[in-house]
Amino acid sequence: MNKTLADQFLEDSSYQQAKGKILESLAEYQSRITGIRPPIAELRQKYEDILEVFQKHRAGTLIFPYLGSGIGAGPFVELADGSIKYDFIAGIGVYQFGHCHPEIVASSLDAAVKDTLIQGHVQQTTASAELTGKLLNLANREGHVFDHCYLTSSGVMSGENALKITFQKKSPAKRILAFNRCFAGRTLAFSQINDKPALREGLPEYFPIDHVPFFDPEDPEGSTNATLSAIDALVEEHPGEYAAMFFELVQGEGGFYPGNTDFFRTIMQYCKDHGIAVLVDEVQTFGRLSKPFAFQYYGLHDLVDVAWIGKASQVCATFFKESFSPKPILLGQTYTAATSVIEGALTILNHWEQGDYFGDQGKIEALSKYMRDQLKSFANETGLIEGPFGIGSMICFTPGEGDNARVFSFAKKLFEQGVISLTAGSDPSKIRFLLPYPAIEEQHIDEVLKITFDLLRSGDF
């Protein structure tokens, strides 16, 4: 006997048939989703009542009145009021494979009949071991970068783990360098690093952060020199005090600002020369450019010390070199992720391996170009938007002058009209899309842009 009972059970024809039936039935219901539609009148009141109580309980309104029903098909998602919307923000990148992707549902079913509901650092399944290995292979595919990969439950927690191992290694250095407009999540530590005072209002200061200017595409050389001088002045002022510099290679929440290889290499090399650890937050960029990691896209694999991912990968993870290995018990957590999420992440990685997504001729670049070309033409013809901006499947534009309130009002109107987007940045504020590229074709982009352009032309927002 060379099989566990668990494997025998999963392969058992009774389980396989039951699973097949469930997937078949789901596919039948999904096939009824053929486009956007307004709410079902009879469900409206109940939906509004649930929303009202939910928002009261959680002490804050939701960005959009969104409560999913639990079913979707590719870029379409059904809400609990029966409406169907185009989801072009994908839960800020979480539903990257669209809604109810059959392979992900299938892996979730397998996980649902397994023992552990949520895995943690004391008890895990072989899926966690397999995922860790696969993630390391992906991160090292352009050349060896990392020796270790540590799974965790959220994007910001993978960042916290990165910070902890870095501070421990660099102790007693405790200053951090970061770029203007950066965003890294909402724990106490990262509230300090985010370049947005409103995100740390009333919170105590933990360690000193110095923000320096990000890359300016209008002046690549000048901005590289200016940033380098700013960092150099700070390092001279605080010798030996900087533990790390935080890099978000495509600024996400800040407004989809990409960087540039020379810029990053220059700054990272300076960090290396001065004993400052190079930390790369890939939570929003992972799986969204023409290479899986943004540090691969920019050709930086020889300069990165620690990186972390989240969102698209479902399970989040921190990657680090041997020399950054933590002392025992620095890291650990009761929850890593649900078994279904871990198995879902494996399915996603397998799908990426098999699909034609990455590379200059891959689907990400093709759809990105298709959407940007249309946005560019619209901008030229009408002057109603600035842009497009962004890179890969991270695409955004500025409606009008980019006034915060007006852009948010635009996003809300777009939501009402059946397209889910989100704002990013301020001064100017933008409308952003995170394309669920495995689940869409050009025709979906056409439909989303038609609704978007009609709303822009109407000026009714």
Ligand SMILES: Cc1ncc(COP(=O)(O)O)c(C=O)c1O
């Ligand atoms: C660059 C970046 N880092 C970290 C985070 C935090 O991730 P999470 O919300 O999963 O904690 C985000 C979330 O938007 C992000 O965009």
